[in-house]
Amino acid sequence: MKITKDHAKRILLSYQNLLPPKRIQCSDGILQFVRKVGCLQFDPLNIAGMNTDLVLQSRVENYRPEMLYKLLYEDRKLIEGFDKNMSLYPVEDWPYFERFREDSKANIRSSEHIDEIADHIMKEIEVRGPLSSQDFDFDKKVGWYWAPTNVSRAALESLYWRGELVIHHRNGTRKFYDLAGRCMPENLMRRSDPNTTEEDYHRWHIRRRIDSIGLFWSRSGDAWLGIKGLNSSGRIAAIKEMVHSGELIELEIEGVEYPVYIASSNHELLDRCLVIDEPFEAAFLAPLDNLLWDRKFIKSIFEFEYVWEVYKQPKDRKYGYYVLPVLYGADFVARFEPVLDKKKKILNIKNWWWEDEVTVTEEMEAAIKKGIDDFASFLGAVSVVSPARLERLLKKL
Secondary structure (H helix, E strand, O other): OEEOHHHHHHHHHHHOOOOOOOOEOHHHHHHHHHHHHOOEEOOOOOOOOOHHHHHHHOOEOOOOHHHHHHHHHOOOOEEEEEEOEEEEEEHHHHHHHHHHHHHHHHHOOOHHHHHHHHHHHHHHHHHHOOEOHHHOOOOOEEOOOOOOEEHHHHHHHHHHHOOOEEEEEEEOOEEEEEEHHHHOOHHHHHOOOOOOOHHHHHHHHHHHHHHHHOOEEOOOOHHHOOOOOOOHHHHHHHHHHHHHOOOEEEEEEOOOOOOEEEEHHHOHHHHHOOOOOOOOOEEEOOOOOHHHOOHHHHHHHHOOOOOOOOOOOHHHOOOOOOOEEEEEOOEEEEEEEEEEEOOOOEEEEEEEEEOOOOOOOHHHHHHHHHHHHHHHHHHOOOEEOOHHHHHHHHOOO
16 A cells, blocks of 8 residues: 555654644543553653653643653552663553563673672662662662662662562652562562563564554664564564564555555554644654654654754754754644753743744744643743743744
């Protein structure tokens, strides 16, 4: 089946609850969305909202971070774990990641130093309740994955990756751990991995990744990270089998070199997304939004090139440190650099860049200004940069 790029855009954005945006209602809607896409990628940076919150604010009406906090740490319907890098996912998916936990038990770094204190840490948490690395006074430093760190932090993270601890709650970026058995439903703790073979696991995780985006190709890229033991040739072969079995539908997009795939269960999107029957609205996307996991894929369809420049030196950045894409209708029309002054509760829009060839209409300007007001409310900002300065920033030169 052959579709146009415009049709592909509408399929992707409709699946991602971005066409139209901000229609998801309440916590049940958030949970339903996360179950659909499998996971949301976690990142601790908080310049103007954390990545997971930024993902949800573009999709959920009147979203506030405490809605996600409640699902994670009070209702425990979601859990933090490793999927596509560090992520959060539905708690019922816990058994599917057993092989990650078993791998951590066998291959964790600095294991000899961690083993010396692991039992003590587990006993302390059992008696005292949820604890963080600051609640232990071990002085030893050990080599760790990103940099040398205190052995207590390494031990807590190791026990977490092994599945013996879970993150009970956070205070800012500080993590408090508790025994998994006290936080997880007993039936999930007892349940073994439903994927009994590596082939079953690969097919499950491939389908999960395609569902994370909605429509995707088989080319290598960041969206395929975290699938244990699967190389490029294995992935391509598995996808071919999944098309043959009817689990996936293969599509050709006009002007795109590689075929793309959608789950057969989502075939109704193909007809439903032939036209846009909603008024255009604006949405601001997270830098690690599921839609943006493969930047080459997005460029091939939307002709929008986005690079997250936080890891670049200032002199090497084309735009800025923490820049968010701006979606209007089915197109990326701009990008901007927001910074929240957390003490004064002021949203400062440092810069705004329109995409080439964009014509700013009165409707687009109104939609974007409403988007800015909504974004400020999500952040708890009491004001935005002065109206006069905002007008200058948004002016299309």
